Each structure stands twice: as C-alpha cells, then as structure tokens.
Amino acid sequence: MTDDDLMTIRQMCDTFEVTPRTLRFYESKELLAPKREGQKRLFTRRDRARLKLILRGKRFGFSLEEIRQLLDLYEIGDDQETQLTQARAIAQNRLEDLKARRVDLEEAIADLEEQIAWGEETLQKLRRNPAA
Amino acid sequence: MTDDDLMTIRQMCDTFEVTPRTLRFYESKELLAPKREGQKRLFTRRDRARLKLILRGKRFGFSLEEIRQLLDLYEIGDDQETQLTQARAIAQNRLEDLKARRVDLEEAIADLEEQIAWGEETLQKLRRNPAA
C-alpha cells in the first residue's frame, strides 16, 4: 500500500473521458476534493468513486446540486442518530424517484420496441407489394 | 366527434404542469405544431402525445434536439423503404441506449438500497449502545 492510488488530472480525464475543466469545475462545486502536491491536484480513490456516481447522476438528468446531496448520503460514516434518520428519509425519496424512473423507462422501451416491430411489419408488406 | 379534442395553452399547462413559455418555446423548436384559431394556439391530441414523450425524454436527460429526432421515429406513417430502414437503425440505437440505462438504473437502485440497509443497521447498533 504505497498510497499511490493517486491519479493526476490527466489520468482522470483519460479514464473517465472528461476534460480538466470539468474536474476543476466539480471541485469548485465541492463534488470532488482532490489532494494537492504543491499546486497540482491528486485524485484519490474516493474521488474516483464519487466521479463515477456524478457521471451516473448526470446520465439520469440530475443537476449537479442534486448529485452533491446524493453523494453526501454515501458519506456519513461517523454520525449521530438524527443525521442518520434524516439521511434515511432522503435516501428513500431518492429510491422512490429511481423506481418511478424504472417504470417510466420500461414503458419507453416497450414503446420503442413496438415502434420497431411496426416498422418491420411495414417493411415486409412493402416488399410483398412494391407498389408505392 | 366535434373535433374538439383541442386544448388551449392554459389547459395544456394545467394538464402537464408546464408554463406557456415552455410550450411556445417547444413550438419554436418544432417539437410541437399546434393549430391556430386566429392568433391563438390550439393543441391537438397529437401535440399532447408528443409533449408526453418530450417530458419523458427530459426526465431521462435527453436534450430537446435529441428528443426532436426521437419524436420523428414515431411519425413516419407514409414512407419509403429507405426511410423505414434508417428509422429502424436509429430506433435500435435508442433502444440499446435505453437498455444500458436500465442496467445503470438497476445498479443505482441496488446501491441505494444497500446504503439504506447499512443506515438501518447502524441505527440499530446505536440504539443498543447509546454511547457516542
């Protein structure tokens, strides 16, 4: 454990396909908190885990602010009962949100598959009767 | 069928919880194409179907431009073989995208449930041993 699970900004960019600007921007919004060696940023394993969650959140259309709050849920660790209870409430809201999205997503998939099937069928008919 | 499945902008706003500005904006981007009675917009059943898809697309983080292209998939109807074939390609890409999202979403849900379970457990321990 030489503590060298640290990555430069460029390594991060290559790994996650983001720009340096993006990582600095996320830091400015307190989504990431890389260490420093002099001026230079060094991203930890924790930063990478968070970035993964950030990008996932973005794919689901969450704003960075929403993501920031979500991230905090994964980051309690040493805490009081009240905070845990609050966290549970927030987490359960998120969970319901996600489950609703799942339903929505299933519907979208079904719709599209139906649409594709209809297209296939129409193509078949066209080929049997090439009269436009 | 008095052709009165037409809605004013206000009815649309109330039904879908959007602002007039939003509907006009979508029209300017050619996502909607309400009829006119004089100056006033009248939204058809088709507009409502499209708006529903638009809002769903937004929930999944698609841009309006992406949504516009997606909408076209549902709007072929009278067409040539080539266009149908192209549409199928696009639709299948979308479908794979959606299915990937589904996997992603399942993971997110699993993560959160795990996190909540951990929180519950920690709460139990705290209650058995109220020594902070």
Added chain:
DNA sequence: AGTCACATTGACGTTCACGTAAGGCAAACG
C-alpha cells in the same frame, strides 16, 4: 363602451455546466 382575463409576439435576462483564451510556475528534456 368599458374593463377584465388571457393570449401573442418580441426582446432581453438568467441559470447551469462547462469552453476557451491569457498569463504564470515548475519540472523535464535537448
């Protein structure tokens, strides 16, 4: 005819999530 409630068209403003120079520091290479 008056006025009240809404709708419409510009046009400018705003927030979010970065992009894009401009200028400086510092290690590394020829």
Added chain:
DNA sequence: CGTTTGCCTTACGTGAACGTCAATGTGACT
C-alpha cells in the same frame, strides 16, 4: 540554459432551456 510540456488560476464567453417584462390584441362579461 533555454524551451517545451503540463498544470495552475483568473476571467470572460457560450449554448441550452427557459423566465420575465412590455406592448398589443381579443373574446367575454356588465
């Protein structure tokens, strides 16, 4: 030792998706 390379900060710019305000129009009461 100069310069190229890579990262840093500061700061202004940008596109998307609307918000907001002003001026105008128009149908529906009273």
